[in-house]
Amino acid sequence: METLSRNCATLAALALMLMGCATAGAPQSGPHLSPAECSDLAALKSNPSPTKAQRQSELSALRKAGYDPAPWNDDPNYPDDLHAAQRLVDHWFQTDCQQAQPG
Numbered sequence: 001m002e003t004l005s006r007n008c009a010t011l012a013a014l015a016l017m018l019m020g021c022a023t024a025g026a027p028q029s030g031p032h033l034s035p036a037e038c039s040d041l042a043a044l045k046s047n048p049s050p051t052k053a054q055r056q057s058e059l060s061a062l063r064k065a066g067y068d069p070a071p072w073n074d075d076p077n078y079p080d081d082l083h084a085a086q087r088l089v090d091h092w093f094q095t096d097c098q099q100a101q102p103g
């Protein structure tokens with residue numbers, strides 16, 4: 001029961017954080033991902049064997065989205081918090097990177 005309460009509280013905090021990101025003026029005014037991150041994420045989607053630099057870029061984007069992969073942190077919300085960050089990075093990729101590409 002305690003785990004359920006803690007998970008609900010964490011989900012509520014995550015929802016509030018995401019709503020704050022969506023409604024705040026400054027974060028929405030510019031891209032969330034750098035051109036290098038856009039390039040690396042596009043390469044990750046099409047390359048079966050990514051480079052270490054591409055994986056580091058992916059990790060950087062996930063950290064921007066709020067994911068903390070610290071190994072000493074026994075995260076009871078894993079993998080849900082990772083999936084939430086991946087969905088946010090995917091959204092950023094679609095909005096930030098697709099608009100920057102010519103065509």
